[in-house]
Amino acid sequence: MELTYTEEEEEFRARLRQWLARALPALPARPDPGDWPARRAYDTGWQRTLYEAGYGRLHWDAPPAQRLIFLEETERAGAPYVGANFVGLLHAGPTIAAEGTDEQRARWLEPVLRGDEVWCQGFSEPGAGSDLASLRTRAVREGDDYLVTGSKVWTSHAEIADWCELLVRTDPTAPKHRGISWLAMPMDAPGVTVRPLRTLTGTAEFAEVFLDGVRVPLANRIGAENDGWRVTMVTLAFERGTAFAGEVVACRRALEEIAAAARAGGQWDDPVLRRTLGRLNAEFRALWRLIQWNASKAGATGGPPGTGGSVLKLRYSRARQELYEAAALVAGDGGLDLDGRWTADRLTSLSYTIAAGTSQIQRNIIAERILGLPKGG
Amino acid sequence: MDFRLTEDQRALRAGTRELLARLWPPEALREPVDRARLRGLWRALGDAGVFALRLPEAAGGVGLGAAEAVLVFEEAGRVLLPGPLVATHLAAGTVEGAATGESVVTRVDGELVAWLEAADRVAGDPGLDLDLTGAVPLRSVDPLTPLHRLPRPAAGGGAGAGGHDPAAALLTAAEQLGSAARTTESAVRYAGEREQFGRPVGSFQAVKHLCAEMLVRVEIARVAVYAAAVTGDPVEIAGAKLLADEAAVLGARDCVQVYGGMGFTWEAEVHLHLKRAWTRARTWPVAAAAEEIEAETLGVGGG
Structure with a gap:
């Protein structure tokens, strides 16, 4: 039980801190959230900067402790987060790294790391959300290609993506988990139509993607045919593991800002609010400790984070919502102002208990896979 | 950084679990815990080093740290081990007989004292003038934690009062x-x-x-x-x-x-x-x- 970092880890931190102090002032201004091409340019530009400084691979190759330091320091310094590179760096990339052939790794990983290519995720469908394995988008072999037909939904960054990590049904007769394959689909292929989807925040953060006879080469399949469900579980394990590390650091900073505003604005005299913020301080510190715990375990086994990520995901998503509810108490009438300091964050926080496996699904996973309770019901 | 338990810490946890399964099996919860029974348990815990865990080896202790103490107390919590464990553990090295379990030491927390009648000593902050003469027993909701209420908040309650450790x-x-x-x-x-x-x-x-x-x-x-x-x-x-x-x-x-x-x-x-x-x-x-x-x-x- 040690929480101090080794000399080597601290050296890494110091070097990174120095580099961030030089690199961040050189960044261009943040683009308008509605301007997708500008967002892509900004996010991929930052990834390119990281790559050239030797920090581009940290999401995959680095020992977990080093990765935590990276996420902690970049967030503290106010550096951009992964943004448009999210799926490429945190989903598709790690999956290809773990399950792809040498050739596939050589084709797809480097462009993600260099910020040259952007990925989106084609998992959910209108009829396949929590029950992801019931997805119906079909892929039929024709020569050296699959012909893909169907539709996907909740696809972030679809408008600007070059590639889509796509789950398709390749065997409609097999049990639902056994007839799925994982494909890398080029977004500029004929038959791909993207329609932006306006969310309750008012902006179009997601899209629907319609696929009409899209040709995807067989060589773009990661893993064996019909083994896509297992391949996907690798991706989801990454998503639920330490992927929230940067966000937890960001929440702790936001909590400090909310408390400072409450002290300045007089709301601090309200013991209910004070205690709510105090509890959140304990909560977010514990979440950070859980991330350190998960990272220590992952560092020892070398594998993906596993089901322990569900514990983190469940608790973190709720804490984030509580944080911005508390912010609304501090904001008062300002909480009704779309331009208010925390209004957008409060709205966005609603997605956290739904995206990447709802809280209800996480509880099933914990009950069945960690506690061993029987399936069904 | 490696937050995981070390080999030694895992062994300590396993050893404590075995020890407590022997000293305090589930049936033990069915019998009332009187002074004699508590003292017997205390000696056994003292022999096993539960109270002297954090004392330096030079002082006859086990020389371990807070992380190890937490693992041992977690095991105690699992089996509902009774008695003023925390107070006696913290008194080891300052109150005679605490480290070995020969003395049962309790402490004041707010207005309450647990195990007052079974205890040999009541620990408090130095200089705290504890008046225990007027302590009144209450019918404790927990059958294995006898409680006394003090006539008034120890040292006036507030910050720095007894128990804020x-x-x-x-x-x-x-x-x-x-x-x-x-x-x-x-x-x-x-x-x-x-x-x-x-x-x-x-x-x-x-x-x-x-x-x-x-x-x-x-x-x-x-x-x-x-x-x-x-x-x-x-x-x-x-x-x-x-x-x-x-x-x-x-x-x-x-x-x-x-x-x-x-x-x-x-x-x-x-x-x-x-x-x-x-x-x-x-x-x-x-x-x-x-x-x-x-x-x-x-x-x-x-x-």
């Missing part, structure tokens, strides 16, 4: 953690065995989700308590106690619920966990105090 809060939180882990395991085992509508009740999502939330609270409390032991930071300790109290109290309540009618019986062990969790949650810092301690540090650096 982060070290005690940390070990108490560790006991709560052990209790929470135990009630979670019990609920899961029962939900897997008890059948209604022709299948285990644990196959129903309503029950499953109760159990899942129990585990989440345990895991959050675990990392909070372990980290607080490592850093020794008083604010982090207060936060750990807050989360561990919640894990223990809500865990025991949910366990009662999962047990259904059986949970409401005296026979099932669950109510003993709930009642002990309540008594520990009343020790300093209670939830309100812990939240205020956590809040105090927030938003003072500008932002």
Whole structure:
């Protein structure tokens, strides 16, 4: 039980801190959230900067402790987060790294790391959300290609993506988990139509993607045919593991800002609010400790984070919502102002208990896979 | 950074679990604990080094740290080990006979003293003028924690009064953690065995989700308590106690619920966990105090 970092880890931190102090002032201004091409340019530009400084691979190759330091320091310094590179760096990339052939790794990983290519995720469908394995988008072999037909939904960054990590049904007769394959689909292929989807925040953060006879080469399949469900579980394990590390650091900073505003604005005299913020301080510190715990375990086994990520995901998503509810108490009438300091964050926080496996699904996973309770019901 | 338990720490935990299974098996909870029985238990715990755990080896101790103490107290919490364990452990090295378990040492917490009649000594902050003559027994809700109420708040209550010791809060939180882990395991085992509508009740999502939330609270409390032991930071300790109290109290309540009618019986062990969790949650810092301690540090650096 040690929480101090080794000399080597601290050296890494110091070097990174120095580099961030030089690199961040050189960044261009943040683009308008509605301007997708500008967002892509900004996010991929930052990834390119990281790559050239030797920090581009940290999401995959680095020992977990080093990765935590990276996420902690970049967030503290106010550096951009992964943004448009999210799926490429945190989903598709790690999956290809773990399950792809040498050739596939050589084709797809480097462009993600260099910020040259952007990925989106084609998992959910209108009829396949929590029950992801019931997805119906079909892929039929024709020569050296699959012909893909169907539709996907909740696809972030679809408008600007070059590639889509796509789950398709390749065997409609097999049990639902056994007839799925994982494909890398080029977004500029004929038959791909993207329609932006306006969310309750008012902006179009997601899209629907319609696929009409899209040709995807067989060589773009990661893993064996019909083994896509297992391949996907690798991706989801990454998503639920330490992927929230940067966000937890960001929440702790936001909590400090909310408390400072409450002290300045007089709301601090309200013991209910004070205690709510105090509890959140304990909560977010514990979440950070859980991330350190998960990272220590992952560092020892070398594998993906596993089901322990569900514990983190469940608790973190709720804490984030509580944080911005508390912010609304501090904001008062300002909480009704779309331009208010925390209004957008409060709205966005609603997605956290739904995206990447709802809280209800996480509880099933914990009950069945960690506690061993029987399936069904 | 490696937050995992070391080999030695895992061995200590396993060894403590074996020791306590022998010294304090589940049947032990069925008999009243009088002075003689408590003293016998204390000697055995003293022999095993539970009280001298953190004393330097030169002083006849085991020479281990807060992390190890937390692991031992977590095990004590699992089996509902009775007696003023925290007070005696903290008195080792300063009160004669505490390290060996020859003396039973208790302490004042707020207006309450546990195990006053069985204790040889009542520890307090130096200079604290404890008046225990007017202490009145109350009918303690926890059958294994006799309580006395002091005539007035020790040393006027307020900050700096007796009982405000982060070290005690940390070990108490560790006991709560052990209790929470135990009630979670019990609920899961029962939900897997008890059948209604022709299948285990644990196959129903309503029950499953109760159990899942129990585990989440345990895991959050675990990392909070372990980290607080490592850093020794008083604010982090207060936060750990807050989360561990919640894990223990809500865990025991949910366990009662999962047990259904059986949970409401005296026979099932669950109510003993709930009642002990309540008594520990009343020790300093209670939830309100812990939240205020956590809040105090927030938003003072500008932002």
